[in-house]
Amino acid sequence: MLDFTYYTPTKVVFGRNAETQTANLVREFGGKKLLIHYGGGSVIRSGLLQRITDSLHAAGISYVTLGGVVPNPRLSLVYQGIELCKTNHIDFILAVGGGSVIDSAKAIGYGVVNEGDVWDFYDYKRKAKGCLPVGVVLTIAATGSEMSASSVITKEEGLIKRGYSSDFARPKFAVMNPELTMTLPDYQTACGCTDILMHTMERYFNGSGTMEITDALAEGLLRTVMENARILVKDPKNYDARAEIMWAGSLSHNGLTGCGSDGGDWATHKLEHEIGGLFDVAHGAGLAAIWGSWARYVYKDCLPRFVKFAVNVMGERRPDVQADGQPGSTQADEALALRGIEDMEAFFREIKMPTNLRELGVNATDGQLAEMARKCAEGVGGCAGSAKKLREEDMLAIYRASR
Ligand code: NZQ
Ligand code: ZN
Numbered sequence: 001m002l003d004f005t006y007y008t009p010t011k012v013v014f015g016r017n018a019e020t021q022t023a024n025l026v027r028e029f030g031g032k033k034l035l036i037h038y039g040g041g042s043v044i045r046s047g048l049l050q051r052i053t054d055s056l057h058a059a060g061i062s063y064v065t066l067g068g069v070v071p072n073p074r075l076s077l078v079y080q081g082i083e084l085c086k087t088n089h090i091d092f093i094l095a096v097g098g099g100s101v102i103d104s105a106k107a108i109g110y111g112v113v114n115e116g117d118v119w120d121f122y123d124y125k126r127k128a129k130g131c132l133p134v135g136v137v138l139t140i141a142a143t144g145s146e147m148s149a150s151s152v153i154t155k156e157e158g159l160i161k162r163g164y165s166s167d168f169a170r171p172k173f174a175v176m177n178p179e180l181t182m183t184l185p186d187y188q189t190a191c192g193c194t195d196i197l198m199h200t201m202e203r204y205f206n207g208s209g210t211m212e213i214t215d216a217l218a219e220g221l222l223r224t225v226m227e228n229a230r231i232l233v234k235d236p237k238n239y240d241a242r243a244e245i246m247w248a249g250s251l252s253h254n255g256l257t258g259c260g261s262d263g264g265d266w267a268t269h270k271l272e273h274e275i276g277g278l279f280d281v282a283h284g285a286g287l288a289a290i291w292g293s294w295a296r297y298v299y300k301d302c303l304p305r306f307v308k309f310a311v312n313v314m315g316e317r318r319p320d321v322q323a324d325g326q327p328g329s330t331q332a333d334e335a336l337a338l339r340g341i342e343d344m345e346a347f348f349r350e351i352k353m354p355t356n357l358r359e360l361g362v363n364a365t366d367g368q369l370a371e372m373a374r375k376c377a378e379g380v381g382g383c384a385g386s387a388k389k390l391r392e393e394d395m396l397a398i399y400r401a402s403r
Helices: 017-028 046-058 075-088 099-113 178-183 184-203 212-234 239-251 267-279 281-314 330-350 366-379 392-400
Strands: 011-014 033-038 062-066 092-095 135-138 150-155 160-165 175-176
Touching: 011 017, 011 099, 011 239, 017 046, 017 092, 017 175, 017 281, 017 366, 033 046, 033 075, 033 366, 046 092, 062 075, 075 092, 092 099, 092 178, 092 281, 099 135, 150 267, 160 267, 175 184, 175 239, 178 184, 178 239, 184 212, 184 239, 184 267, 184 281, 212 239, 212 281, 212 330, 239 281, 267 281, 267 366, 267 392
Parallel strands: 011 175, 033 062, 033 092, 092 135, 135 175
Antiparallel strands: 150 160
């Protein structure tokens, strides 16, 4: 068990009609002149944006709007948002949408408060000294960005996708009405569920430090998300299932399932970010496509965790007598760990997620795989992972195995 700091300052307002409280929350956190940031139009079609602007208007809070955030949000729009905020003396950013909108809002917030090029933070050249306050009305359960410190932005030049984390960017509030996620396409719902699982699995498969309470929370979260993701495949309007998934999304990435460990592995995320950067795929689907290859590559180096996962999460049973006749032998544990990995892949297929790059729709050339491995190693400063330390050649081997 390692020492830890747990910091989760976001005020969460959760449930039906929660968005009606947005104007009050903005006022509570001192917002007087807002930038309302949103995506490609789902919040216009659903009427959510109109309801929010009406309520702000009624509350006498002024705002400007900036839509157009795309999945894998782009740096050019961040620059545009920074200028808009400076010109209009914006003091608060309201993100209405999913992880991409929230991340773009956080990046704009950094750019307004700090001098110089905001990309420097994503390029690990320097650290932010602050961020404009950000509030969130969440429309998709996935990234956990509504409570997380991180923000992931893609720079068009060179197609570089990088994340930056700092507590300054943790949203002041998150409004979460599970009903708002009912307009999601099934594919995006499944991508979101995968991302939620992965945020806890990244922390679960670590090389040092565990706590029983953290493991129990993580295992319960993983089982709950799988159970409710299956319900949503058949019944997408099921409120309770939407609510379970939505809350799990926040808990999965607000630090709770990492307390007492070394922070987790995160190699699957790093590998996926390169796929997203180069091929512009949905983040959750990219994770599902690469995870199995990562897991098979590393499981022997993190065997007790993979065995625990197989038994406590996937419901595998330890055989009384192991395959080689030796209870608890390494060989038997490896077989058990592999069954856990196969079970998770079977679950991904059940919710119609890909389990390799081909199924993801990515036909990467050898050169592109090498480019992703190079960029990934560069982005992590040489070495990624905690379950097993991965260098560029390991990353390339995993990409190749995932084709
Ligand atoms: O743009 P609109 O029209 O709103 O459509 C979006 C988008 O096409 C749509 N959508 C969202 N809510 C909807 C809806 N459609 C209908 N009804 C609704 N209620 O869904 C699509 C995906 O939205 P997006 O925001 O891109 O999804 P997500 O929340 O999965 O965010 C993905 C981004 O977040 C990053 C990912 O890498 C990716 O760039 N991540 C951010 C993290 C963080 N900040 O903590 C952690 C994650 O690991 C992740 O890397
Ligand atoms: Zn993620």
